[in-house]
Amino acid sequence: MTDILLRGRVLTFHDEPLAGEASSETYTYIEDGALLIRNGKIVMMDDYSVLRTDAGRDAEVMDHRPHLIVPGFIDCHIHYPQMQVVGSYAGALLEWLNKYTFVEEQKFANQGHPERIASIFFDELIRHGTTTAAAYCTVHKASVQAFFTEAHKRNMRMIAGKVMMDRNAPPGLLDTPQSGYDDTKALIDEWHGQGRQLYAITPRFAPTSTPEQLEMSGALLREFPELHVQTHLGENLAEIAFVRELFPWSRDYTHVYEHYGLLGPKTLLGHCIHLTDAEIAAIAGSRSVAVFCPTSNLFIGSGLFDLDRLQKSNVRNAIATDIGGGTSYSMLRTLDEGYKILNIQGQRYHPLRSFYQATLGNARALSLEGVVGSFTPGAEADCVVLDARATSALRVRMETVETLIEELMLLQTMGDDRSVVEVYVAGKASKSALD
Ligand code: GUN
Ligand code: ZN
Numbered sequence: 412m413t414d415i416l417l418r419g420r421v422l423t424f425h426d427e428p429l430a431g432e433a434s435s436e437t438y439t440y441i442e443d444g445a446l447l448i449r450n451g452k453i454v455m456m457d458d459y460s461v462l463r464t465d466a467g468r469d470a471e472v473m474d475h476r477p478h479l480i481v482p483g484f485i486d487c488h489i490h491y492p493q494m495q496v497v498g499s500y501a502g503a504l505l506e507w508l509n510k511y512t513f514v515e516e517q518k519f520a521n522q523g524h525p526e527r528i529a530s531i532f533f534d535e536l537i538r539h540g541t542t543t544a545a546a547y548c549t550v551h552k553a554s555v556q557a558f559f560t561e562a563h564k565r566n567m568r569m570i571a572g573k574v575m576m577d578r579n580a581p582p583g584l585l586d587t588p589q590s591g592y593d594d595t596k597a598l599i600d601e602w603h604g605q606g607r608q609l610y611a612i613t614p615r616f617a618p619t620s621t622p623e624q625l626e627m628s629g630a631l632l633r634e635f636p637e638l639h640v641q642t643h644l645g646e647n648l649a650e651i652a653f654v655r656e657l658f659p660w661s662r663d664y665t666h667v668y669e670h671y672g673l674l675g676p677k678t679l680l681g682h683c684i685h686l687t688d689a690e691i692a693a694i695a696g697s698r699s700v701a702v703f704c705p706t707s708n709l710f711i712g713s714g715l716f717d718l719d720r721l722q723k724s725n726v727r728n729a730i731a732t733d734i735g736g737g738t739s740y741s742m743l744r745t746l747d748e749g750y751k752i753l754n755i756q757g758q759r760y761h762p763l764r765s766f767y768q769a770t771l772g773n774a775r776a777l778s779l780e781g782v783v784g785s786f787t788p789g790a791e792a793d794c795v796v797l798d799a800r801a802t803s804a805l806r807v808r809m810e811t812v813e814t815l816i817e818e819l820m821l822l823q824t825m826g827d828d829r830s831v832v833e834v835y836v837a838g839k840a841s842k843s844a845l846d
Contacts, residue, residue, distance in 0.1 A: 415448040415838055416467040417794060418459050419475035422815070423482060423786035424771040428763040438763065440815055446480065448792040451566075451837035456786045473840070475796045478832055479818070481766065482784050483542025483793030484742035485773035486731050488641070488681045488702045490547040491532045491558060491571075492516050492525075493735025504647035504711050507736065515735075517583040519549040525557035533561050537841050539740040540831040542793035543774075543783050545641055545679055545731075546571040547613055550584050552594045559602045566606060566837050568783050568791060570639050572613030573598055577624045588623040595631055603638065607791070607837070611639035611679070617654045617667045629672035639677045639777070642668065645690065646682035646713050665690035674699045677778055681733065682707075683721065684714040691724045700727045700776045705748035707736035716749075719758045729776035730768050742769045743830065746823040762819035792838040797822055801830040 421444035428437040445459040447467045454466065463472075490496075496515045501507035519525050525548075536544060548554040548571055555573045562569040575591035576584060586594065595612065603610035612635070614620045614628045632640060645651060645664055654664045661667045665686065668674050674697035683694070683701035694701060703716045721728055731737075732745050739745065746765040753760045774784025783791050799818050800806045805825055812818050822830060834842040 412450055414454070414467060414470035416459075416462060416470040416472045417446045417448065417475060417480055417796075417835070418444070418472055419478050419480040419796065420444060421446060421456055421480045421786065422766070423456065424767040425785075427767055427772060428761060437767070443476070444480075446786055446792070446794065448835075448838040451792055451839070453786050453788055453790045453792050455788050475833065479797045479799065479822075481795055481797060482770040482786060482790075483795050483834065483836070484540045484769045485777065485784055486536075486541045486544040486742060486745075487679060487700070487729035487773050487776055488704055488731035489544050489734050489737075491529065491734075492519050492547070492549045492554060494528055494532060494535070496735030497738060499735075502712065503649065504713060504736075505649050505653070507711055512735070513580050513584055516549045517581060519551045519554040520583060525549075525551070525554045526561075529557040529561040532558075533565055533567065534845055535740050536567075537565075537834050537836070537845060538831065539742065539828045540795035540797070540834055541740065541742060542795070542834065542836055543568045543777070543779070544570070545611060545639065545777060547615075547641065548573055550574050550576055550586050552598065555598050555602070559605070559608050563606050563608055565841070566839070568607040568609075568779070568793065570609045570611050570641075570777065572611035572639075572641065574613050574615045575624055575628060576615045576619035577621050579619050588621065588627045591624055592627040592631060599631075599635060599638070603635070609639065610635075611641045613641050614673070616643035616650070617664065618650060618657060622658075622671075625667070625671040625673070632672060632675070637677075639679060640673050640675070641679040642673070642681065644668070644680040644683055645685045646708075647711070648685060651685055663687055663690050665693050669693055669697070679729065679776070681731070682713060682716070683726075684708060684716055691721065691726060695725045698727060700729050702729045702731050702776075703749060704731050704733035704737055705745055705752050706738045707733035708752065709748060710738050711736045715752050715756055717756065718753055718760075719756075727776055728768075729773050730765075739827070741827045743823050743826040745769075750823065762816055762823060765823055766819050792835055794835040795831055796833040797826070798830050798832045799826070801826070801832075805830070
């Protein structure tokens with residue numbers, strides 16, 4: 412395979428740019444830079460002139476000047492079966508789930524439906540510059556087969572799992588503790604570590620699992636401790652009250668997951684909005700990850716994610732779209748809404764920090780640092796090429812933009828898939844290939 416040299420303004424992060432004016436040690440930005448890619452991996456990032464005359468002498472050059480090249484975006488919480496739920500007119504979470512989401516997810520029992528939606532889903536991720544995601548499938552095994560088959564075909568780094576749910580949902584969406592366990596185990600055997608695919612143990616949330624199923628989920632994690640776990644936590648007050656009714660012995664919602672051994676450094680907890688100090692301490696102590704889903708939290712009216720409070724208590728965090736509670740596939744739109752949620756609480760979200768989060772920050776949250784999310788040598792070459800002048804409104808605003816930081820801020824405030832010029836998946840141009 413020929414080496415590739417991607418030329419443009421390259422930006423990658425080394426660490427989290429913390430509050431205030433983010434320091435330049437946390438990132439590398441090269442104006443006339445390039446990435447040398449070999450066999451789908453980053454060999455090095457340097458000045459174009461240096462790479463062109465040395466290691467990249469024989470490489471094929473893809474010239475993306477004057478655009479910005481950043482690592483592919485990572486979405487840490489998304490439901491691929493909810494593509495046709497986005498924008499459903501419901502008040503709050505439980506109504507939204509019962510009226511729309513559970514209805515739509517039942518269609519994944521239909522022949523051909525999971526395959527069709529999976530294919531459209533990955534097109535949409537690519538179109539928006541998302542190259543890695545932690546995704547929920549449905550309760551149906553076929554939904555997972557369709558998801559991983561499509562991701563594997565496209566060679567995309569994905570984390571996903573069969574939703575386990577055995578109560579409080581329509582019969583067409585229920586498994587049993589045993590069938591949930593057996594199906595999950597078979598899917599792990601087939602898909603975990605197959606190419607770039609990773610399996611996540613996925614009990615939907617405490618209200619839809621019996622104690623027996625949560626017990627089985629914990630048993631799966633003890634058998635496969637390297638796997639991710641994904642679930643929902645503390646999204647909505649009625650949901651929390653329901654958990655209190657279902658698990659009256661439990662100190663709080665978080666303790667349900669703790670009790671069944673489901674917390675840990677690879678556990679992704681969607682939402683984490685309404686938490687007590689004791690819950691935050693348990694999440695921090697277990698090194699679990701709180702996943703911020705701004706567009707969803709606003710759309711479903713769930714509440715405001717308190718990033719400062721969580722970070723002060725050393726809770727790891729990530730950011731995500733949460734399609735179909737969320738309203739956009741775009742991580743740029745997601746950062747924008749995240750900025751607003753934090754701003755309304757008097758918290759700052761510097762654009763360097765938000766771009767860090769959508770790339771290296773989320774890679775760290777998924778324990779995938781060095782694999783995706785940065786241009787460190789050896790990382791998988793997933794890259795997004797961004798054009799901050801993609802629309803007429805962006806072009807006129809860019810006339811007054813003078814710095815990289817201002818450009819990032821504009822990209823996240825006004826940008827969307829139109830600003831995603833090209834996407835490389837393991838070194839392969841993939842957005843242009845869609846058209
Ligand atoms: N809680 C349980 N399931 C879901 C879901 O599909 N979306 C959201 N936003 N919250 C949930
Ligand atoms: Zn969700």
